[in-house]
Amino acid sequence: MSQLFRLIFRIRNFLLFVILELISFWLIVKNDYYWEVSFFNTSNYYAAKTLEASNYVKSYMNLGNVNEQLVKENAELKKAVTAMQQLKGREGDYYKVDSAFAQRFEFKVAKVVNNTVNLSKNYLTIDKGKLDGIEPGMGVICPQGVVGQVMQCSDHFSRVYSILHADFNVSSEVKNKALRDKSDKALGIAKWGGLNPRVIDLTTIDRFKPIKQGDSVMTSEQNVIFPSGTMVGKIRKLSAKQDQAFFDIEVELATDFQNISYVYVVNNKLKNEQEKLEESTKVEVKK
Structure with a gap:
């Protein structure tokens, strides 16, 4: 405390000068209309700029919470849209989809906490696990497209097969107007070739399909x-030799795995029922 007093005593002349300057400025502003208005306008301008900067900083710091809220809302919207698409069925088809079947998909939001793209077998780690209802075998997608499949779970985390995995493939279909007009389908298997993380191969597409x-x-x-x-x-590229039955097709992935942040874990509520039935049929065939 004594050091503070000694410091104030040493700069007493400077402090007196500052105080007198402030008093002089205040007297000028209070007794001159032009200066009063100028001071009022200037102070309002800088106060507004300070408030604007403060609000910008607060908004920037809150972006993480805003993003989490948005992806949760998107998950609910995706569930509703998926149910509508599944319920609609194919255009012109007489078959009517059961509402329970159409609404079989549920979506849970998760954040990617680790990701690889430069291996032959790539994985993602997400921050949701068994305690969040995640189970091995569930699909994983993002707003852009397919991501992979849950491989293993702990209580709070899950390991996901990326589509950029040599042992993972996806049943896929090419969509275009020519196929729709002919009520035709071009079904194939999407599988990563192990080189470019932006490109995947599409196999077993009949070379006579109009794609x-x-x-x-x-x-x-x-x-x-x-x-x-x-x-x-x-x-992005397709070709076929005369002696080939299928196209050689390269597909540019919709998902950018180098910039993925949030994903949706897909739960098919009827998956176990379907797989159990199909497995029992295989056993009967073997007999």
């Missing part, structure tokens, strides 16, 4: 873990 560069590739109705119509990517 072309730029056509959309989506998950087919033969998926158990993904809703049909989930984006896989777009055809």
Whole structure:
């Protein structure tokens, strides 16, 4: 405390000068209308700028919470849209989809906490696990398209097979107007070739199907873990030799795995029922 007093005593002349300057400025402002108005306008301007900067900083600091709220809202919207798409069925088809079947998909939001793209077998780690209702075998998508499948779970985290995994493949379908007009389907298997993390191969597409560069590739109705119509990517290159039965197709992935932040874990509530039935049928065939 004594040091503070000694400091004030040493700069007493400077402090007296500052105080007198402030008093002089206040007297000028109070006794001169022009200066009063100028001071009022200037102080309001800087106060507004300070408030604007403060609000900008608060908004920036709150972006994380805003993003989490948005992805949760998107999950609910995706559930509703998926149910409507599944219920609609194919255009012109007499078959009517059961509402329980159409609403079988649920979506849970998760954040990506680790991700690889430069291996032959790539994985993601997400911040949701068994305690959040996540189970091995569930599909994983993002707003852009297919991501992968849950491989393993702990209480709070899950390990996900990326679509950029040598052992993972997705039943896919090419969509375009020519196929719709003919009521035809171009079904194939999307599988990563192990090189470019932005490109995946599409195999077993009949070379006589009317498909072309730029056509959309989506998950087919033969998926158990993904809703049909989930984006896989777009055809960027296709070719076929005379002696080949199928196209050689390269698909540019819709999902950018190098910039993925949030995902939706897909729960097909009827998956176990379907797989149990199919497994029992296989046992009967073997007999």
